[in-house]
Amino acid sequence: MDHKEKVLTRIFSITLSLVFGISSIAKFSGMELLHLPFKEMCLSTWYGYFIAVLEMSMAVGILKKNVASMSAVGMNVIFAGMSFYFYNYQTPFYLIPTGILALMAITVAYYTHDDCITVQGMPEKQ
Structure with missing residues (x-):
């Protein structure tokens, strides 16, 4: 991951954590x-x-390098529930910010998946 991707991932992680x-x-x-x-x-x-x-657990987890990918995927599950609610009970206009946040979470999950803790243990240092 190059410097621009790290900065983008960090900005998205902080934004999602705050939300x-x-x-x-x-x-x-x-x-x-x-x-x-x-x-x-x-x-x-x-x-x-x-x-x-x-x-709250995902807001803290997305800031930690080893679990950021899993937290971002969990956030997308929450976004799916929000989208269901907005589509069926509210105006679909609210799907736009939810979709933007979901894309941010997908980006974080994609760029941090190599650093994620797996069954085999901690990722290797590069």
Whole structure:
């Protein structure tokens, strides 16, 4: 990975970490606006808190080199759920920022997949 790719990956990682971190803190604080989608889809209140825990773990994980790829893939699972909600319950206009964030997460996953911890152990130093 050359210098430009490292800078791009770092900028995307920090942006995604901020978005997910702020979102999970807002869900933990009980902000009604962020718990409303779960009520509209007839999901339990605890599900919003469960998603907040996942978001916070991914926000921290994407900043760590060895688990950034896995966190970025997990973020895309959350983005898929958000896209489902926006398409079926809100205006599809909200799919645009969700898609941009998903592309950022895909980029981070692609550029950091060689540094990821695997079953064989830690990646080799180059």
